[in-house]
Amino acid sequence: xxxxxxxxxxxxxxxxxxxxxxxxxxxxxxxxxxxxxxxxxxxxxxxxxxxxxxxxxxxxxxxxxxxxxxxxxxxxxxxxxxxxxxxxxxxxxxxxxxxxxxxxxxxxxxxxxxxxxxxxxxxxxxxxxxxxxxxxxxxxxxxxxxxxxxxxxxxxxxxxxxxxxxxxxxxxxxxxxxxxxxxxxxxxxxxxxxx
Amino acid sequence: xxxxxxxxxxxxxxxxxxxxxxxxxxxxxxxxxxxxxxxxxxxxxxxxxxxxxxxxxxxxxxxxxxxxxxxxxxxxxxxxxxxxxxxxxxxxxxxxxxxxxxxxxxxxxxxxxxxxxxxxxxxxxxxxxxxxxxxxxxxxxxxxxxxxxxxxxxxxxxxxxxxxxxxxxxxxxxxxxxxxxxxxxxxxxxxxxxx
Amino acid sequence: xxxxxxxxxxxxxxxxxxxxxxxxxxxxxxxxxxxxxxxxxxxxxxxxxxxxxxxxxxxxxxxxxxxxxxxxxxxxxxxxxxxxxxxxxxxxxxxxxxxxxxxxxxxxxxxxxxxxxxxxxxxxxxxxxxxxxxxxxxxxxxxxxxxxxxxxxxxxxxxxxxxxxxxxxxxxxxxxxxxxxxxxxxxxxxxxxxx
Amino acid sequence: xxxxxxxxxxxxxxxxxxxxxxxxxxxxxxxxxxxxxxxxxxxxxxxxxxxxxxxxxxxxxxxxxxxxxxxxxxxxxxxxxxxxxxxxxxxxxxxxxxxxxxxxxxxxxxxxxxxxxxxxxxxxxxxxxxxxxxxxxxxxxxxxxxxxxxxxxxxxxxxxxxxxxxxxxxxxxxxxxxxxxxxxxxxxxxxxxxx
Numbered sequence: 001x002x003x004x005x006x007x008x009x010x011x012x013x014x015x016x017x018x019x020x021x022x023x024x025x026x027x028x029x030x031x032x033x034x035x036x037x038x039x040x041x042x043x044x045x046x047x048x049x050x051x052x053x054x055x056x057x058x059x060x061x062x063x064x065x066x067x068x069x070x071x072x073x074x075x076x077x078x079x080x081x082x083x084x085x086x087x088x089x090x091x092x093x094x095x096x097x098x099x100x101x102x103x104x105x106x107x108x109x110x111x112x113x114x115x116x117x118x119x120x121x122x123x124x125x126x127x128x129x130x131x132x133x134x135x136x137x138x139x140x141x142x143x144x145x146x147x148x149x150x151x152x153x154x155x156x157x158x159x160x161x162x163x164x165x166x167x168x169x170x171x172x173x174x175x176x177x178x179x180x181x182x183x184x185x186x187x188x189x190x191x192x193x194x195x
Numbered sequence: 196x197x198x199x200x201x202x203x204x205x206x207x208x209x210x211x212x213x214x215x216x217x218x219x220x221x222x223x224x225x226x227x228x229x230x231x232x233x234x235x236x237x238x239x240x241x242x243x244x245x246x247x248x249x250x251x252x253x254x255x256x257x258x259x260x261x262x263x264x265x266x267x268x269x270x271x272x273x274x275x276x277x278x279x280x281x282x283x284x285x286x287x288x289x290x291x292x293x294x295x296x297x298x299x300x301x302x303x304x305x306x307x308x309x310x311x312x313x314x315x316x317x318x319x320x321x322x323x324x325x326x327x328x329x330x331x332x333x334x335x336x337x338x339x340x341x342x343x344x345x346x347x348x349x350x351x352x353x354x355x356x357x358x359x360x361x362x363x364x365x366x367x368x369x370x371x372x373x374x375x376x377x378x379x380x381x382x383x384x385x386x387x388x389x390x
Numbered sequence: 391x392x393x394x395x396x397x398x399x400x401x402x403x404x405x406x407x408x409x410x411x412x413x414x415x416x417x418x419x420x421x422x423x424x425x426x427x428x429x430x431x432x433x434x435x436x437x438x439x440x441x442x443x444x445x446x447x448x449x450x451x452x453x454x455x456x457x458x459x460x461x462x463x464x465x466x467x468x469x470x471x472x473x474x475x476x477x478x479x480x481x482x483x484x485x486x487x488x489x490x491x492x493x494x495x496x497x498x499x500x501x502x503x504x505x506x507x508x509x510x511x512x513x514x515x516x517x518x519x520x521x522x523x524x525x526x527x528x529x530x531x532x533x534x535x536x537x538x539x540x541x542x543x544x545x546x547x548x549x550x551x552x553x554x555x556x557x558x559x560x561x562x563x564x565x566x567x568x569x570x571x572x573x574x575x576x577x578x579x580x581x582x583x584x585x
Numbered sequence: 586x587x588x589x590x591x592x593x594x595x596x597x598x599x600x601x602x603x604x605x606x607x608x609x610x611x612x613x614x615x616x617x618x619x620x621x622x623x624x625x626x627x628x629x630x631x632x633x634x635x636x637x638x639x640x641x642x643x644x645x646x647x648x649x650x651x652x653x654x655x656x657x658x659x660x661x662x663x664x665x666x667x668x669x670x671x672x673x674x675x676x677x678x679x680x681x682x683x684x685x686x687x688x689x690x691x692x693x694x695x696x697x698x699x700x701x702x703x704x705x706x707x708x709x710x711x712x713x714x715x716x717x718x719x720x721x722x723x724x725x726x727x728x729x730x731x732x733x734x735x736x737x738x739x740x741x742x743x744x745x746x747x748x749x750x751x752x753x754x755x756x757x758x759x760x761x762x763x764x765x766x767x768x769x770x771x772x773x774x775x776x777x778x779x780x
Contacts, residue, residue, distance in 0.1 A: 397593060398593065401590065401593035401594050401597055402593075402597055404597075405593075405594050405601060406597070406601055408669065409597075409601040409602055409673040410601075411673070412602075412673055412674055412676055412677050413605070413608075415674070415677045417677070417680055417681060417684065419684070420688075422689070422692070424681075424685060424696070425691075425695045428695070439670075442666075442670055446663075446666040446669075446670075449666075450659060450662050450663075450666075453590060565663060
């Protein structure tokens with residue numbers, strides 16, 4: 001089979017993971033101080049934003065990988081499913097991180113480790129997928145993007161906040177950096193992008 | 196990459212945002228006065244309807260934009276993700292607006308501001324996307340559609356209900372108006388509808 | 391625009407509506423009599439099944455309609471969104487019907503009316519959509535399929551159970567009947583379907 | 586109609602079923618012992634993993650079936666919907682199995698039977714679908730894959746844990762085995778990957 005239908009499953013999982021994040025935004029019930037309660041839940045918005053950006057950038061990067069793939073065998077499908085497992089699970093550590101950010105340090109640390117470990121596994125399975133089209137630059141970028149979460153895990157034992165800051169920096173860095181992997185600029189836009 | 200796969204992610208996020216709205220419709224537990232309890236929750240139905248129409252019209256308009264786009268680069272993908280962030284978040288202010296419509300004015304005001312601010316950001320990111328295909332009429336329409344929510348935010352301080360009325364009027368206006376942006380014009384489909 | 395991208399939104403909404411039904415299946419917490427509690431929730435399974443079949447058959451029938459459509463204008467998009475509104479809302483009356491089936495008759499009646507009214511509106515918007523490709527047989531079938539729910543609404547005042555039985559019979563009838571609308575048999579299967 | 590649009594519905598349901606599993610991962614509220622509480626919920630992770638692998642492998646296998654199908658009639662659509670019903674329902678027995686794994690044996694047994702019975706029905710409807718393209722090897726593989734859950738049901742009366750172990754072994758076995766059904770063989774994609 002060609003890559004066509006695999007795209008449909010991948011795009012579906014990405015779209016749902018992006019959208020399910022909204023279910024964990026704070027909805028205080030019967031609050032008499034709604035503004036204050038919503039403001040106090042600020043870690044939820046940060047966590048939402050970081051996870052949304054991370055999933056979004058991964059969609060773009062994964063897209064690049066798929067356009068480097070010419071044929072698909074069962075082994076590649078299984079690597080893709082392993083990658084999708086960690087994409088689809090992201091709303092879970094995101095929600096826990098938001099819920100426990102304002103609580104004791106030991107609980108916040110647990111969520112920081114869980115969040116970074118999910119991202120680490122996601123990066124490793126992504127790099128594993130990149131090995132399939134035998135495109136070393138892509139595998140390297142994915143592997144580095146994953147291994148940086150090892151630092152976030154280590155830092156979580158010193159400061160959960162600093163650990164989450166690393167997660168956010170990784171998301172922003174990958175959003176801002178221009179990768180050289182294929183598929184990201186296939187044809188020029190019709191007009192000058194003056195935006 | 197061509198616009199094809201980007202459509203899949205966009206349509207997925209729109210479809211899920213439209214459908215997740217249903218999760219916030221009232222389901223009173225063990226009510227002995229179900230009809231009364233359901234009728235009392237009327238703001239939920241209004242909020243559902245306004246958000247559904249708004250997301251639906253945006254899908255149509257965004258469609259028009261995509262058909263004006265000839266090639267896609269990473270910068271455009273990132274603008275699209277920014278736009279999708281505000282589409283996917285809509286069920287959250289919708290649920291809060293419905294929950295607090297019948298409560299004190301200060302809480303209803305907070306939800307009116309949150310709702311209109313979400314729509315404002317969505318309109319701004321939409322207009323930002325329109326600048327990519329360099330189609331001024333589209334960017335102007337999206338920008339105006341966004342900026343009108345500034346009025347809704349200001350009005351919320353006088354009357355939350357009037358603010359929500361503006362949100363509803365915007366939705367109905369855009370549903371009724373005929374835009375001149377590309378892609379919306381009737382054209383016969385090719386014989387093969389495998390589009 | 392051709393029908394291609396509209397399909398993506400429609401199929402997305404149908405797939406999500408079908409799958410969100412699962413969220414309302416009973417999950418008793420800390421039950422010491424799980425089998426009994428799950429068996430007592432039998433109306434949930436009936437409601438799930440009837441709604442799943444109804445949405446599934448509608449997907450097939452809507453498919454037939456789309457293959458009769460040759461071009462799409464904004465008016466048709468808006469009719470389609472109105473139809474999708476009632477498709478995406480189906481999990482809501484389904485959950486209420488299941489929750490209140492075992493409670494007092496007046497509450498069960500309210501949910502029976504709500505369920506049938508949702509289906510009525512869905513049928514009317516479906517028939518409205520059928521008028522676009524000017525295919526009278528399709529519009530007639532959709533209209534009849536919708537109007538039968540008027541009977542279900544009337545019967546609910548005598549017996550909610552009988553009203554739900556009508557809903558179930560409609561679903562099974564449309565599953566079993568062979569419609570003559572286009573698009574349902576476009577090319578013969580390669581081999582004899584001996585199943 | 587050709588198989589194109591049916592793929593969209595199928596892939597949508599699979600993607601959503603895969604992703605909805607995340608909603609049932611444990612989110613202890615206000616825990617003062619978060620690590621311990623998360624570790625105690627280990628059956629949730631096992632259940633998540635087994636269901637994710639099972640759904641993922643089924644997507645791959647169903648894919649193989651669809652590539653053997655050359656035309657689609659209404660009867661095949663209905664078999665596909667029956668199969669999708671059991672795919673979309675999987676998060677429900679998964680959540681119950683996770684919730685009751687640590688409770689009394691009689692409750693765990695009920696969830697083990699429910700889980701295996703869902704998988705049995707799914708296997709039977711899958712084999713039923715395979716009969717359509719008249720591909721005996723595929724139908725046989727699907728039927729055997731389904732019937733093995735009869736053993737899991739029987740074993741549940743001796744030991745729920747052993748029953749779940751069978752479910753896990755089936756998932757791993759199908760992930761590891763190389764089926765000979767069509768569509769799974771590597772072939773180079775066409776130059777244009779707009780599939």
